[in-house]
Amino acid sequence: MKSAVETLNPTRVRLTVEVPFEELKDSLDAAYKKINQQVTVKGFRKGKIPARVIDQRFGRGAVLEEAVNDALPKFYTEAVNEAEINPLGQPEVDITELKDGETLNFTAEVDIRPTIEIPDYSGIEVTVDAVEVTDEDIEKSVEQLRERFASTNPVERAAADGDVVTIDLEAKVDGEVLPDGVANGVSYTIGSGELLDGIDEAVTGLEAGGEATFTSQLKGGSAEGKDAEVTVKVTGVSARELPELDDDFAQLASEFDTLDELKADSRKRLENMKQYDQATQAQERVLEKLLELVEVPVPEKLLEDEINTRKHNLEHHQLGQMGLTLDKYLEIQGKSAEEFDAETKEQAVKGIKTQFVLDELVNKEKLNVNQEELTEHLMRRAASSGMSPDQFAQAVVEGNQVPMLVGEVARGKALAVVVESAKVTDTNGELVDLEDDEDEAETAEAAAAGDDAADDENTAKNEA
The missing domain is CATH 3.30.70.1050 (Trigger factor ribosome-binding domain)
Structure with missing residues (x-):
């Protein structure tokens, strides 16, 4: 031949x-x-x-x-x-x-795959948000925990903001009661915004037995998007009572004996979260700088396939699970179809370039993936997909996606190499030391995979 x-x-x-x-x-x-x-x-x-x-x-x-x-x-x-x-x-x-x-x-x-020349990337410099946890952040965290342990007690007075009311609802369109427009015994917290627009104003000031009518655009059901005349009747009013912020609350809501210990733990957790966010930000910004340094031609057919895959996964998996159509999603986002197409193309181009550049780095730096690294990555992906490790592993094997996971880990390691050589400072001008730990590996893999990871998880779910 x-x-x-x-x-x-x-x-x-x-x-x-x-x-x-x-x-x-x-x-x-x-x-x-x-x-x-x-x-x-x-x-x-x-x-x-x-x-x-x-x-x-x-x-x-x-x-x-x-x-x-x-x-x-x-x-x-x-x-x-x-x-x-x-x-x-x-x-x-x-x-x-x-x-x-x-x-x-x-x-x-x-x-x-195009031939790519990786230039010297040791001079990359990025700035990230500083890790700062304020007393206000601590108070907000503790208050959220306090809200979870709130109790409700019936009261004989007019309903006010924050109260929990029990209500009956009836919705009419063009004077006719909708088949799915009646609901009784609904529990609603005033100010939560979880029901119809206008209901907070309608029920505030009503006592048990009180009734009001208001007009609201329906968010779902047989008459979705239409204006309806809604009658609401309050059948009960309960006040939410928050527990006192003291040592007894700390013992009730946590494993700690004192409120000071609970607050100290909240500070530590918030610092860890912000450090993780900072690491993620560093990975993403270093990646952006790296892509700016490299000229990467993108194959037209590959780009077309990537765009179609992203649209399919959004429309049939992510939006499908939320009961939304693409048109409804664009309406909620306030985007035109042209803007959506342009954004999808931009994301697809970035995803392809990222994979090409990091794959070339894997070869250049001679990076390998061992079994332990692959297992740890699989465990993280399984957790984020809502599947058990065994289920996710089975779906990956049956879908012939093991090379895909290996590639994700290898690209994450390649990006970590670039980040280690970059100068990362925070908004206070302080140098940021991104330690080589599991969190860094996880953020590097996530940044390297981009939103393809989410798409692959949907694929794994479908295979399962």
Whole structure:
């Protein structure tokens, strides 16, 4: 077999392949055998029909077509290996010449990974938010915990902001009560914004037995988006009572004996959260700086496929789980279809460039992924997908996604190498030391994967 490669552009090549006819012998034999098992000819046992009879009855062309279809993948793979290229996606194959007994010639056009030169990245400098936990942050955290332990007690007075009211609702559109427009015994906290627009104003000031009518646009149901006349009747008013902030509360709400210990723990947790956010921010900003340094051509077909995949995952997985259509989502976001398409393309381009650059870094730095690193990454991905590690692992294996996970870990390690060499300062001008721990590994992998990780998790769920 002879082959030659022609570069059409930085991300696409054309392979020209010439195959001597004798190299088709095994595929021709397999074609005759396959046809033998599929047809019957009077006077011959099934599977024992001579080749000349098959040629006479069904045509030599049918045999050649079957043989060529069988042989093409092997010859294409040999040509790819000989040319030492990294193909992306499926090739477009064109048989240019097929002479029985003489030769098979074909061309194959395919997208390839572009050649990328990684420049010196040791001079990258980024600024991130400082880790600052204020007394106000602590008070807010403790107050949120206090809210979780609030109790409610019935009161005989008018409902006020923060009270929990029990209400009956009836919604009419054009004077007709909607089939799904009646609800009784609904518990609602005034000011929470969890029900209809206008209901807070309607029920505030009403005592048990009080009634009010207001107009609101329905957020769901059979008349979604329409204005409805809503009648609300208050059947009960309860006041929320918060526990006293003292040592007894600390013992009730935590494993600590004193309120001071509870607050100290809250401060530590908030500092850890902000440090994690700071590390994530550093990873993302270093990655952006790195991408600015490298010229990365993007294959058109790969970009088109990536855009379609992102749209499909958003529309059929993420939005589907929330009961939203793409049009409704765009309406909520206040975006036009054109703006959405432009943003999706921008994200897809960044995702592809990120993968190309970090993969090149993996090769340049000779980074490997061991079993322990892969297992830890799998555990994190399983937790974020809401699946058990066993379920996620099974879905990954059945979906042939193990190489994908290995690639994510390797790219995370490559990004971590760049971050370690970068100068990271916070908004106070202080140098930030990003320690090499599990959190850094996790943030690096997340930053390297971008939002592809979420898409892959949806894929894993679907496989499961």
